[in-house]
Amino acid sequence: MKIVNTRVRLETKGAGDLIDITGDIAAALAHSGLRTGSVLVFVVGSTAGITTFEYEPGLIADMKEFYQRIAPSGKHHYHDDTWGDANGFSHIRASITGPSLTVPFEEGRMLLGTWQQVVLAEFDNRPRAREVIVQLTGE
Amino acid sequence: MKIVNTRVRLETKGAGDLIDITGDIAAALAHSGLRTGSVLVFVVGSTAGITTFEYEPGLIADMKEFYQRIAPSGKHHYHDDTWGDANGFSHIRASITGPSLTVPFEEGRMLLGTWQQVVLAEFDNRPRAREVIVQLTGE
Amino acid sequence: MKIVNTRVRLETKGAGDLIDITGDIAAALAHSGLRTGSVLVFVVGSTAGITTFEYEPGLIADMKEFYQRIAPSGKHHYHDDTWGDANGFSHIRASITGPSLTVPFEEGRMLLGTWQQVVLAEFDNRPRAREVIVQLTGE
Numbered sequence: 234m235k236i237v238n239t240r241v242r243l244e245t246k247g248a249g250d251l252i253d254i255t256g257d258i259a260a261a262l263a264h265s266g267l268r269t270g271s272v273l274v275f276v277v278g279s280t281a282g283i284t285t286f287e288y289e290p291g292l293i294a295d296m297k298e299f300y301q302r303i304a305p306s307g308k309h310h311y312h313d314d315t316w317g318d319a320n321g322f323s324h325i326r327a328s329i330t331g332p333s334l335t336v337p338f339e340e341g342r343m344l345l346g347t348w349q350q351v352v353l354a355e356f357d358n359r360p361r362a363r364e365v366i367v368q369l370t371g372e
Numbered sequence: 373m374k375i376v377n378t379r380v381r382l383e384t385k386g387a388g389d390l391i392d393i394t395g396d397i398a399a400a401l402a403h404s405g406l407r408t409g410s411v412l413v414f415v416v417g418s419t420a421g422i423t424t425f426e427y428e429p430g431l432i433a434d435m436k437e438f439y440q441r442i443a444p445s446g447k448h449h450y451h452d453d454t455w456g457d458a459n460g461f462s463h464i465r466a467s468i469t470g471p472s473l474t475v476p477f478e479e480g481r482m483l484l485g486t487w488q489q490v491v492l493a494e495f496d497n498r499p500r501a502r503e504v505i506v507q508l509t510g511e
Numbered sequence: 512m513k514i515v516n517t518r519v520r521l522e523t524k525g526a527g528d529l530i531d532i533t534g535d536i537a538a539a540l541a542h543s544g545l546r547t548g549s550v551l552v553f554v555v556g557s558t559a560g561i562t563t564f565e566y567e568p569g570l571i572a573d574m575k576e577f578y579q580r581i582a583p584s585g586k587h588h589y590h591d592d593t594w595g596d597a598n599g600f601s602h603i604r605a606s607i608t609g610p611s612l613t614v615p616f617e618e619g620r621m622l623l624g625t626w627q628q629v630v631l632a633e634f635d636n637r638p639r640a641r642e643v644i645v646q647l648t649g650e
Contacts, residue, residue, distance in 0.1 A: 430589035
């Protein structure tokens with residue numbers, strides 16, 4: 234068994250940007266030559282998350298609406314008083330979504346469903362440079 | 373260290389069916405002969421999730437009510453316009469719950485609490501055949 | 512590759528106590544001597560969770576308010592009828608937060624952001640003795 238650490242670096246647009254990173258992870262897996270194991274996808278930072286959903290325009294809009302409903306951007310947050318950057322809602326969305334996901338792979342292929350994409354969720358209220366750790370463990 | 377991939381296949385009833393799969397995972401662990409490591413439980417597909425809770429009728433009812441409150445089935449979703457299958461709410465519930473869970477084990481036993489069961493959550497609005505990947509890594 | 516299992520044991524105050532355990536995990540990592548791999552953090556029990564957020568007083572207050580909004584403590588739950596301990600809301604919060612988190616590490620250091628702490632969330636309505644499994648896998 235071995236461990237291969239790689240990075241996916243990308244620029245987000247802020248404001249609820251949802252980015253399909255499935256292809257980046259599949260490329261890292263192919264490059265590693267590993268056949269069986271799991272890939273840990275972890276976004277560094279406290280205002281982004283990693284999730285999975287069917288990546289199509291309708292559901293992208295639904296997910297944005299959902300996050301706005303459970304953690305509204307217009308609401309006052311105590312965190313905003315601490316830093317003055319008005320992104321308390323971003324932190325809450327990131328915490329509830331979680332920064333990581335682990336996907337098993339077999340025969341060199343992630344065991345995702347056809348309509349199950351891995352998505353980087355940018356919750357911050359401004360564009361950000363993001364680093365996603367892609368750690369492959371297997372044989 | 374080695375990796376053992378197994379599957380749990382089951383038929384769900386749809387409509388918020390919550391199924392305790394702790395016994396299936398424990399059986400896969402026992403069969404593998406591994407003593408120390410972790411088990412990755414991953415459901416394939418974008419309208420189901422893996423979670424943990426105390427599996428008893430009262431809490432099962434509470435969890436269904438909770439999901440109905442945060443992502444109501446009667447609400448219109450843009451996703452429904454894409455496919456016409458009216459299960460936008462299912463996708464949102466699956467995304468927020470997450471498709472996977474990793475549980476450590478030691479001396480051949482998962483380190484779960486007594487009232488902490490691993491649950492497959494069927495969020496789709498119709499019965500489905502589900503495949504759950506159970507990947508054991510350890511020694 | 513090897514696996515090192517350790518425990519963090521701590522006493523919580525109940526009532527939504529949020530405890531930064533990043534230092535405890537970093538200490539376990541340092542003690543293991545591992546350089547590259549991942550750490551699985553798993554809380555035993557069905558009324559606590561593991562999450563990440565920027566651990567500062569403003570956001571701690573925001574997170575408590577968020578949990579109270581999505582799963583209110585004053586609401587009646589069917590689970591309360593089962594046991595009579597009135598903590599149905601605790602179980603729901605724990606289920607949606609999740610009991611575990613996996614963080615990659617490299618050169619002996621967890622790849623967390625500067626403002627990204629690992630937090631034990633006590634959701635129960637009374638003080639509890641908690642056991643958190645810290646399982647390090649790597650080389």
